[in-house]
Structures are given as structure tokens and as C-alpha cells.
Amino acid sequence: MSFLSVQQVSRSCMNGEETTAVLKDLDLEVGKGEMVMIMGPSGSGKTTLMNSxxxxxxxxxxGISLDGLVVTSLGPNDLNQYRREKVGMVFQFYNLIPTLTARENVMLALEGRKLSRKDSRERAQRQLDLVGLKGKSDRFPQEMSAGEQQRVALARALVKEPALVLADEPTGNLDEASEAMVLDLLLKARKELGTTFIVVSHNPRLKGHMDRCYELRHGRLSAI
Amino acid sequence: MSLTVRMVLRKMKSRKMSVLLSSFIVAWAMAMLVAGIWSAQVMDVSSREYLDDNGMPDLFATLSEGVPAEDIEPSLSSFSSYQLRLRWNGRASIEGLNTTVVIIGVPEGGDELNRLTLLDGALYSAPDECVLVAGSRTAEDLDVFVNGTLMHLEVTGTVSSPEFLTNELSVGSIVPGSGGMTIVYLPLSSLQAVLGPMVNDLLLDMPDGMFREVAETSLSPLPVSSVTYREDHQTVVLFRMGADKFSTMPPAISLVFVLIGLISIFMTMYRLVLGDSRTIGVLMSIGVGRKRIALAYLAFGAVVLLIGSIMGVLLGYAFTAGVSQMALDMMGGIPMVLPMDPVPTITAIMFTAFAVMTATAIPVALVLRKSVNEALSYAPRARVRVFKRKGTSLAASLGLRNLFREPMRAAVVLVAVALSIGTAGSWVLMVDSAMTYLDDQMEAQQWDVSVAFNAPLDRADAIEKLSLANVNKVLPYASLAGALSSEGGTTGAAILASPNITEVRNFDFQKSSFQPGGVILATKLAGDLGVHPGDEVTFSLGGKEVDLTVSGTVNDMQSNAVYTDSVAVMDMVGEGKCRGAFVIMDDPKAAEVFATSISEDPLVGAVELGEEQASDIRSLFEGSISMLYGFFALNLLIALAMAVLATVISTSERDMEFAAMASLGVPKGFIWRSLAIEVGTQASIAALLSAPFAFLLAKQFALLMEEAVFFIPIILSISAITSVVVLGWLFIWPSVLWPIRWVKRLDVVRTLRDRSGR
Structure with missing residues (x-):
């Protein structure tokens, strides 16, 4: 059985009185440590798939299962725990908390883990060092560039060493140098931790580093 | 309806809570304003109608001795009507207590003036029957000793009468000559059968346009000991105090709530238009005029005003009816007359409308000043202040920084919430100060027993009569209610005269000191008359006048109090005579024994222990200010509404942050903790800030109170301030429930999609 298994997943949404099928009997199998890229036009259901x-x-x-855990059968509290322990998310617009510093934003992802404050702080700092933000960990998001904010978001996703990272346009707002750094980090995490990545992107430069690429169209995935 | 207005109104649907809370605060302010203006009218009209319907005389005159009616009548030809009564003090044993009874003989058919209203039972119809005034000790039969003669009377019912309306209120110690007395009305002939064919108590109605001087001149051939005009009568004074209190206090308080309402609307509006900056930019970029956009957003204010006005009118009506009924009940339970006058409501609506539309227009104008580019590129930014202390948890840092992420708004919210708590707390301070001051005033009294005689008695005889065992000193006195005049005007005054006035009580002089032969005035009275130490004032009563020199002013709970050692004033009750005496004991513990032994004396009308008087006044005070506690609780609700509004606005603009935390799987406990710290800190700072507000507002309200009722110096006591801070905090703290509930219900998926444009 695959590490990440998506079977016959369907999802509809209401547009006024009209029901639109966003995902239609979608299947996807991803192995541990794989990097999968998903492309698709706007409104094709990429975000719905990532949220699911x-x-x-x-x-x-x-049904959706990750490493044997049937995600679709979990209740709200267990889902929260699933997100906290198994999944790291990188949003296109970073979604950093403006009233927390870079390090605190990363530490936020460790809340609920049985870690001392010191350990949590050290782990967050190490992760920030890894994404090249040494010396900027006490800055607030609005004091950082878009690229730096994206790296904080990435550090926040990786600090808890999740089994699965879901990244939505992780290089969308980055210059080439930053983009290369982010890519290096993703690859390093895969190599060292065996992290599985699902990346939504339209960046052709990323495509070459992925194990597989799919296009999501009309609610179904097709390999490209 | 234009598209832009429709756009704003639809936007409001997502801010129902803010709209409702703002409307509620506006309604509250309006209701207080309506209640202030209207209840003063209600009290005024109700009391006037009651007095007119019940034949309240224009003038009460007491004679120092009994005179046959036929000798009096020639002097009364200029009055439109009159009633000649005989009033005497007797003693009776009721409920095992030896009590002074005021017995008033009413002439047959004498119901044109001072009409008696039957509360239960029946009116007297036989010579040996009588009725008791409400507030008296009740009994079925009375054996009353009158001038050494035993009268057996059957009590047929209980009545209320305009002249003794205050009898139920136990205000005897505050308004001279009333309160908790046992008062009996019976046929005049029954009392004359015991005392002889004479009268000594005159009720007079003056024809329209008759001057006081003319009335007093008409009475001058008679041995008048006191004259009280209707306006100075205790019932009318009490009514006026009530009406004054309600015409000044609620409008003054409402101004505080108008300010709080203004802030809440400003905050809501500011957040709305700022959040809509991009939309406004788009509208401007497609050529929609600023004026049209402004009008559309003013629709928000109009809706708040509309909802607030509807609630305000209903609340205002309820407040007016409630407050008036409560006050009228306290004033003897007179019937309420609610005059249907639109002026209070229209005035309140106009005032509130101006405030609401101003609060709405300012933030709109601020945003509309921006260029199209600025408006289009607007992005909300948090100006984060770093709160970092070693050991501060992440949740605490987040909560504290969120509280102050918009420093200006945080300051405004804190001030508004503190102001609301302060308004509530000012009542607590007033009550506390009043009680403390009351104790001080009671401690200033140096006597142990006060004895009132049935009739004026020679001062030397009084001293001799009361100089029993364990008595250290007897201080004869005369208490008179009359008019005090100066160049600045004339006003009613309650004067206490005793040759040893400085031994009766201690005076904490505000100005100057006591000079023999002079008068000491309550500070408020001196201010009203515009007199200072050294100035001349004239005390007039029953056609007699005494010129006196002001020797000093004192703070006195009774704002029309006058103290003097003038023998001339004492002689107004009869040359060389007194109405009673204060007794100082060698040992205060012997006071009770002395009081019991002296109360058996037929010349003694009433005996009161100093300690009893303190407790009577305290219970009166507690009764009359109990409604202040109600205001305290109600005002705290407004503080809570303000805090809820602030936290709702503040948390609703952070929806994306909460959604992000949810998507990271951050434990809910962490979010609750950060919210609890944020709201808890807000409550703590606001509660602490409320202390100076409470003090300042209490001072202002005490000034208003002084105009209407009593002088209360505001004292900043630690216990009262602690109560305000703690209770304020406890009331604000629950506002954390709203953001927690809001976060629980937050649609994470929709928020993430909407705010990231997906």
C-alpha cells in the first residue's frame, strides 16, 4: 500500500443554487519520499485537493490515508492532531502571524508537542538557520522581504519534520536565487527525512526536480 | 436604492454583531437622555397633580398657643380658604412602646384642604374614632394621654395626607418635623373637648397673585411661631429634590454613554471603511464620486441610528416609567402621570443623530482623502509593539501583541471601557463616600439624647427639668424652618439655634470660624445666597425677621442647614423659650436610662438617642441610594458591551491568522490562552484605569447631587476603589467568550480561500 493514498475522492461545492463537482473520483498514490507536482488552471480544484x-x-x-492512518475517518480533534504532527503546509501567501517574530512563527508549529521552551526555540532557530535566515529570527514578518517570508513559512512547515509537506506555489513570489534555495531545502528534507511532498506550482523549473507531475483538469488528475 | 448604498448595506450583514452592539450603546445613551428629560417632567407633573388634587395648602402656620377660632377668623379674610385645626402632642403605649403621638383635630367638612386619602379601613365617623397616618405604628385602639387626660380612641383606618407624605420615609432627621411619627387625625370637637375651644394650626390657601408679605402681614396679629409656604413644605421640597435629581443626573450620565457610543461607532466604521479601502479605490477608479461613496457609507450610521433610536425610544420609555415609579414610590407612593410629550424623545434623537453621524462621517472622510492609488494598494498592517520578557510564553506574547497591534485603537478602547466601568464605579464611590461622611457627621454630634417638648418651654425650666442624675449638660435649642435672605436672593433654610451651638456639634469650618451671635451656613446655602463670612443675612418666619452676620461656612449633609447661637432666633419660638434640648451625659451609657425616665414626662414630646438618630439616617440614606447599585450593574453591562464590541472587531480582522493557526494544527488551548491573556490584560488595564475615572465622575455627580439632595464629599477609599476595579474586571472578563465562540465557528476553508483570492 502507498504511503499516501487517495481513492475515489469526490468533492462538490455550491455556487449559488448550482452544484459544481470540483473533484471527481480522484485517485492518487504517492510513495514515501516522493515529490509530486500538481498543475492546473485556476478553479481546477488544486486548493480543494490540497485542503483535503x-x-x-x-x-x-x-478515502485518504497517510502511512496507514485513514484521514477521512478522523474527527475534528484528531484532524487537528494530524495537521500538527503529520503535515506541514506552505501557503502561497505565507500566512505568517504578523504579531510573532520569524522564530516565534516557526515555534508556533511546535506548540502541542511535548518540548521544553528551550528545545522548541533551538529547533526553530536551527530551522531558520537552514533556510538562510540566521540573524533575522527576531524580525517580524512585515520587516522581511517576500522571499524571506516564504522561507519562514517553509521553516515553519519543516521544523516539525512532518511526513507530508503540502506546498502551494512555494516559489511563487521568489527571485531565482531564493527559488534555488527553497528547492535545495525541499530536496534536502526529502533526502534526509524521507519527507513526501505534494507541490502545487506552475513553475517549469521545479518540474524537473519532481518525481511525477500531474495536471488537474475537470476534477481528475492526468499524468504529464 | 443606489448600488453603492446596497453594497454597504450588504456588507453590514456580515457585521451584525458590531451593528447590534453599537446600536445597543447608542440606544442606551439615548434612553438615558430621554429618561433624564422626561422623568423630570413626569415627577414634576405627577407631584403637582397630586398636590392640587389633594388640596395641599399654600401656607401652614403654627401658633405658639391655642386661640379661639372666632378670634383668628378676622385675620384670615384675605385668604381664599382656610382650615383651623388643633394640634397637640400626646403619649400612648403602642406595641409596648411609650410613643409620642401627634394628634390633629380636623374641623367637620374640612376636606377641601389637606385631603385625606384612605389607604385601608374607614374614615372616623364618631367622636371616639380616629385614623392613623401611613408610616405610624399601627394599633386597633389607642389610649392617649393628652395634657394629663386619657383619651380612648378606636382606630378605623389608615390614611395618607399631603402634609405627612414623608412620614413613611423616616426622614425626620433630615427634613425637620417629619418621619416615622405616630400621627392621628380625629374630629376637632373631640380634641377640643379635652383641651378647650381653641385652635393652633392653620392651613391657608392664598388667592392668585397674593404676595407673601401680604399673607404675613395678615397673620401678624396672631401669635405665629412658624410659617411654612407650600414651596418650602417638606413634601414639596422632597418632590422638588426628586425632580431636580432626575432632571440633572441621567442627562449628565447619558453624555458619558453618548461618548462611549461615539467611540464604538467610530471604531466599527473605521474598521469597515478601512477594510473596504480597495473597494473604495475600485469605485473611485471607475469614476464614482467621493460624495456618493461617502453617502453610501453614511447609510451604515443611518442604520445604527435607526435601530438605536427604535431601541432607545422603547428603552427610554421603560427607563422613564421605571425610574419615575421608583422615585415616586420613594416619595410616598403618589400616582404616576406620564405626560405624552414628544420633546424629550425628539431632543434625544436629534442629539444622538448628530453624534452618530459625526462618528460615522469622520472615518469615511479619512479614507476618502486617499488617492485612488493609495486606496487600491491599501493593505492592513499591524504596528507591532514588542512585548518580550524572559519566560513569557508564546501564547502570552501573542495575546499582548495582539492587544496593542493598533496602539491608537487599543488606547481608545481601553479609555472607553475604563470610562464605562468608571461611570458604574462612580456610584460605588458615591455610596461609600456618603456612608463615610454620614458617620463623620454623626460623630460631629456631641449630644447623647435629644428631647423635644410638646410646646415651647422656658429655657431655664428646660435646663432644670432635664438636669437629672448623670446629666453633664443641657443645651436648649429651637429648630425652625423659614426663609433666609441676602442681597443674592431668598431660599428656604432649616435653622438650629442654641446658645451653646458649638457644644451641640463640632464644626469643620470651610471658611472663617464661629463668632458669637453669628450664623454658620452650609457651604451650598452660602453659595446659593452669594454670601461670605461677614455678610448680613435675614432669617424670616411668620412675619418676624432677625438680621444675622455670617460667621462661617461648613460642609453639611443637609445643604440648607443653618446653625446659630442667636438668642433672637431662639426667641422666635417665644421669648426665653426653647423647643427642645440636647443632653450630654457624664457617661453615654446612661443615655438610655435617662431617655426612658424623661419620656414619661407629659411635657416631653419625643426623645431620641444620638445612636438611634445615626441609624435612622443611615437607613434613610441606604434606602434612597439603593437605586445607585442598580445603575452600577446596568452601567457595567455597557462596559461589557463595549469590551465585546472591541474584541469582536479586533478578532474578526484576524480571521486569516486564526485560519492559518488552525491549518497548522496549533492546539485550540493555545489559541484560547492567547485570547484569554489578550482580553484579560485589556480588562485589567481598563479596570485599573477606571479608578481615576470613577473618582472624577463621582466628584461631578456629587456636585449634581448637592444641587438636588445632599452634599457628599467624595472620598477615595481603598475598599471602594478595589471593589470597582475587581467588579469591573469580572464584568469585562467574560467578553473573552465572544472571540472564543467566533474562532470556534470560523470557517477555516472559506477564510483561507477568500483571503488568498482562491
Whole structure:
């Protein structure tokens, strides 16, 4: 059985009185440590798929399991725990908390773990060092560039060493140098921790580093 | 309806809570304003109608001795009507207590003036029957000793009468000559059968336009010991105090709530238009005029005003009816007359409308000043202040920084919430100060027993009569209610005269000191008359006048109090005579024994222990200010509404942050903790800030109170301030429930999509 398994997942949404099928009997199998890229036009259901994988929204039908854990059968509290322990999310617009410093934003991802404050702080600092933000860990998001904020978001996703990282346009707002650094980090995490990545992106430069690429169209995935 | 207005109104749907809370605060302010203006009218009209319907006389005159009616009548030809009564003090044993009874003989058919209202039973119809005034000790039969003669009377019912309306209120110690007395009305002929064919108590109605001087001149051939005009009568004074209190206090308080309402609307509006900056930019970029955009957003204010006005009118009506009824009940339970006058409501609506529309227009104008580019590129930014202390948890840092992420707004919210708590707390301070001051005033009294005689008695005889065992000193006195005049005007005054006035009580002089032969005035009275130490004032009563020199002013709970050692004033009750005496004991413990032994004396009308008087006044005070506690609780609700509004606005603009935390799987406990710290800190700072507000507002309200009722110096006591801070905090703290509930219900998926444009 695959590390990440998506079986016959369907999801519809209401547009006024009209029901639109966003995902239709979608299947996807991903092995541990794989990097999968998903492309697709706007409104094709990429975000719905990512939210479903992250346990943020539940499909209407079908099942999702990660490392044997059936995500679609979890209740709200268990889903929260699933997100906290198994999944790291990188948003296109970073979604950093403006009233927390870079290090505190990263530490936020460790809340709920049985870590001392000192350990949590050290781990967050190490992760920030890894993404090249040494010396900027006490800055607030609004004091950082878009690229730096994206790296904080990445550090926040990776600090808890999740089994699965869901990244939505992780290089969308970055210059080439930053983009290369982010890519290096993803690859390093895969190599050292065996992290599985699902990346939504339209960046052709990323495509070459992925194990597989899919296009999501009309609610179904097709390999490209 | 234009598209832009429709756009704003639809936007409001997502801010129902803010709209409702703002409307509620506006309604509250309006209701207080309505209640202030209207209840003063209600009290005024109700009391006037009651007095007119019940034949309240224009003038009460007491004679120092009984005179046959036929000798008096020639002097009364200029009055439109009159009633000649006989009033005497007797003693009776009721409920095992030896009590002074005021017995008033009413002439047959004498119901044109001072009409008696039957509360239960029946009116007297036989010579040996009588009725008791409400507030008296009740009995079925009375054996009353009158001038050494035993009268057996059957009590047929209980009545209320305009002249003794205050009898139920136990205000005897505050308004001279009333309160908790046993008062009996019976046929005049029954009392004359015991005392002889004479009268000594005159009720007079003056024809329209008759001057006081003319009335007093008409009475001058008679041995008048006191004259009280209707306006100075205790019932009317009490009514006026009530009406004054309600015409000044609630409007003054409402101003505080108008300010709080203004802040809440400003905050809501500011957040709305700022959040809509991009939309406004888009509207401007497609050529929609600023004026049209402004009008659309003013629709928000109009809706708040509309909802607030509807609630305000209903609340205002309820407040007016409630407050008036409560006050009228306290004033003897007179019937309420609610005059249907639109002026209070219209005035309140106009005032509130101006405040609401101003609060709405300012933030709109601020945003509309921006260029199209600025408006389009607007992005909300948090100006984070770093709160970092070693050991501060992440949740605490987050909570504290969120509280102050918009420093200006945080300051405004804290001030508004503190102001609300302070308004509530000012009542607590007033009550506490009043009680403390009351104790001080009681401690200033140096006597142990006060004895009132049935009739004026020679001062030397009084001293001799009361100089029993364990008595250290007897201080004869005369208490008179009359008019005090100066160049600055004339006002009613309660004067206490005793040759040893400085031994009766201690005076904490505000100005100057006591000079023999002079008068000491309550500070408020001196201010009203515009007199200072050294100035001349004239005390007039029953056509007699005494010129006196002001020797000093004192703070006195009774704002029309006058103290003097003038023998001339004492002689107004009869040359060389007194109405009673204060007794100082060698040992205060012997006071009770002395009081019991002296109360058996037929010349003694009433005996009161100093300690009893303190407790009577305290219970009166507690009764009359109990409604202040109600205001305290109600005002705290407004503080809570303000805090909820602030936290709702503040948390709703952080929806993306909460959604992000949810997507990271951050434990809910962490979010609750950060919110608890944020709201808890807000409550703590606001509660602490409320202390100076409470003090300042209490001072202002005490000034208003002094105009209407009593002088209360505001004292900043630690216990009262602690109560305000702690209770304020406890009331604000629950506002954390709203953001927690809001976060629980937050649609994470929708928020992430909407705010990231997906």
C-alpha cells in the first residue's frame, strides 16, 4: 500500500443554487519520499485537493490515508492532531502571524508537542538557520522581504519534520536565487527525512526536480 | 436604492454583531437622555397633580398657643380658604412602646384642604374614632394621654395626607418635623373637648397673585411661631429634590454613554471603511464620486441610528416609567402621570443623530482623502509593539501583541471601557463616600439624647427639668424652618439655634470660624445666597425677621442647614423659650436610662438617642441610594458591551491568522490562552484605569447631587476603589467568550480561500 493514498475522492461545492463537482473520483498514490507536482488552471480544484490532503476540508466521498492512518475517518480533534504532527503546509501567501517574530512563527508549529521552551526555540532557530535566515529570527514578518517570508513559512512547515509537506506555489513570489534555495531545502528534507511532498506550482523549473507531475483538469488528475 | 448604498448595506450583514452592539450603546445613551428629560417632567407633573388634587395648602402656620377660632377668623379674610385645626402632642403605649403621638383635630367638612386619602379601613365617623397616618405604628385602639387626660380612641383606618407624605420615609432627621411619627387625625370637637375651644394650626390657601408679605402681614396679629409656604413644605421640597435629581443626573450620565457610543461607532466604521479601502479605490477608479461613496457609507450610521433610536425610544420609555415609579414610590407612593410629550424623545434623537453621524462621517472622510492609488494598494498592517520578557510564553506574547497591534485603537478602547466601568464605579464611590461622611457627621454630634417638648418651654425650666442624675449638660435649642435672605436672593433654610451651638456639634469650618451671635451656613446655602463670612443675612418666619452676620461656612449633609447661637432666633419660638434640648451625659451609657425616665414626662414630646438618630439616617440614606447599585450593574453591562464590541472587531480582522493557526494544527488551548491573556490584560488595564475615572465622575455627580439632595464629599477609599476595579474586571472578563465562540465557528476553508483570492 502507498504511503499516501487517495481513492475515489469526490468533492462538490455550491455556487449559488448550482452544484459544481470540483473533484471527481480522484485517485492518487504517492510513495514515501516522493515529490509530486500538481498543475492546473485556476478553479481546477488544486486548493480543494490540497485542503483535503491536509485534513482542512473533507471530501464528500472517497478515502485518504497517510502511512496507514485513514484521514477521512478522523474527527475534528484528531484532524487537528494530524495537521500538527503529520503535515506541514506552505501557503502561497505565507500566512505568517504578523504579531510573532520569524522564530516565534516557526515555534508556533511546535506548540502541542511535548518540548521544553528551550528545545522548541533551538529547533526553530536551527530551522531558520537552514533556510538562510540566521540573524533575522527576531524580525517580524512585515520587516522581511517576500522571499524571506516564504522561507519562514517553509521553516515553519519543516521544523516539525512532518511526513507530508503540502506546498502551494512555494516559489511563487521568489527571485531565482531564493527559488534555488527553497528547492535545495525541499530536496534536502526529502533526502534526509524521507519527507513526501505534494507541490502545487506552475513553475517549469521545479518540474524537473519532481518525481511525477500531474495536471488537474475537470476534477481528475492526468499524468504529464 | 443606489448600488453603492446596497453594497454597504450588504456588507453590514456580515457585521451584525458590531451593528447590534453599537446600536445597543447608542440606544442606551439615548434612553438615558430621554429618561433624564422626561422623568423630570413626569415627577414634576405627577407631584403637582397630586398636590392640587389633594388640596395641599399654600401656607401652614403654627401658633405658639391655642386661640379661639372666632378670634383668628378676622385675620384670615384675605385668604381664599382656610382650615383651623388643633394640634397637640400626646403619649400612648403602642406595641409596648411609650410613643409620642401627634394628634390633629380636623374641623367637620374640612376636606377641601389637606385631603385625606384612605389607604385601608374607614374614615372616623364618631367622636371616639380616629385614623392613623401611613408610616405610624399601627394599633386597633389607642389610649392617649393628652395634657394629663386619657383619651380612648378606636382606630378605623389608615390614611395618607399631603402634609405627612414623608412620614413613611423616616426622614425626620433630615427634613425637620417629619418621619416615622405616630400621627392621628380625629374630629376637632373631640380634641377640643379635652383641651378647650381653641385652635393652633392653620392651613391657608392664598388667592392668585397674593404676595407673601401680604399673607404675613395678615397673620401678624396672631401669635405665629412658624410659617411654612407650600414651596418650602417638606413634601414639596422632597418632590422638588426628586425632580431636580432626575432632571440633572441621567442627562449628565447619558453624555458619558453618548461618548462611549461615539467611540464604538467610530471604531466599527473605521474598521469597515478601512477594510473596504480597495473597494473604495475600485469605485473611485471607475469614476464614482467621493460624495456618493461617502453617502453610501453614511447609510451604515443611518442604520445604527435607526435601530438605536427604535431601541432607545422603547428603552427610554421603560427607563422613564421605571425610574419615575421608583422615585415616586420613594416619595410616598403618589400616582404616576406620564405626560405624552414628544420633546424629550425628539431632543434625544436629534442629539444622538448628530453624534452618530459625526462618528460615522469622520472615518469615511479619512479614507476618502486617499488617492485612488493609495486606496487600491491599501493593505492592513499591524504596528507591532514588542512585548518580550524572559519566560513569557508564546501564547502570552501573542495575546499582548495582539492587544496593542493598533496602539491608537487599543488606547481608545481601553479609555472607553475604563470610562464605562468608571461611570458604574462612580456610584460605588458615591455610596461609600456618603456612608463615610454620614458617620463623620454623626460623630460631629456631641449630644447623647435629644428631647423635644410638646410646646415651647422656658429655657431655664428646660435646663432644670432635664438636669437629672448623670446629666453633664443641657443645651436648649429651637429648630425652625423659614426663609433666609441676602442681597443674592431668598431660599428656604432649616435653622438650629442654641446658645451653646458649638457644644451641640463640632464644626469643620470651610471658611472663617464661629463668632458669637453669628450664623454658620452650609457651604451650598452660602453659595446659593452669594454670601461670605461677614455678610448680613435675614432669617424670616411668620412675619418676624432677625438680621444675622455670617460667621462661617461648613460642609453639611443637609445643604440648607443653618446653625446659630442667636438668642433672637431662639426667641422666635417665644421669648426665653426653647423647643427642645440636647443632653450630654457624664457617661453615654446612661443615655438610655435617662431617655426612658424623661419620656414619661407629659411635657416631653419625643426623645431620641444620638445612636438611634445615626441609624435612622443611615437607613434613610441606604434606602434612597439603593437605586445607585442598580445603575452600577446596568452601567457595567455597557462596559461589557463595549469590551465585546472591541474584541469582536479586533478578532474578526484576524480571521486569516486564526485560519492559518488552525491549518497548522496549533492546539485550540493555545489559541484560547492567547485570547484569554489578550482580553484579560485589556480588562485589567481598563479596570485599573477606571479608578481615576470613577473618582472624577463621582466628584461631578456629587456636585449634581448637592444641587438636588445632599452634599457628599467624595472620598477615595481603598475598599471602594478595589471593589470597582475587581467588579469591573469580572464584568469585562467574560467578553473573552465572544472571540472564543467566533474562532470556534470560523470557517477555516472559506477564510483561507477568500483571503488568498482562491
Amino acid at each position: 490532503l491536509g485534513g482542512i476540508e473533507m471530501p464528500d466521498q472517497g
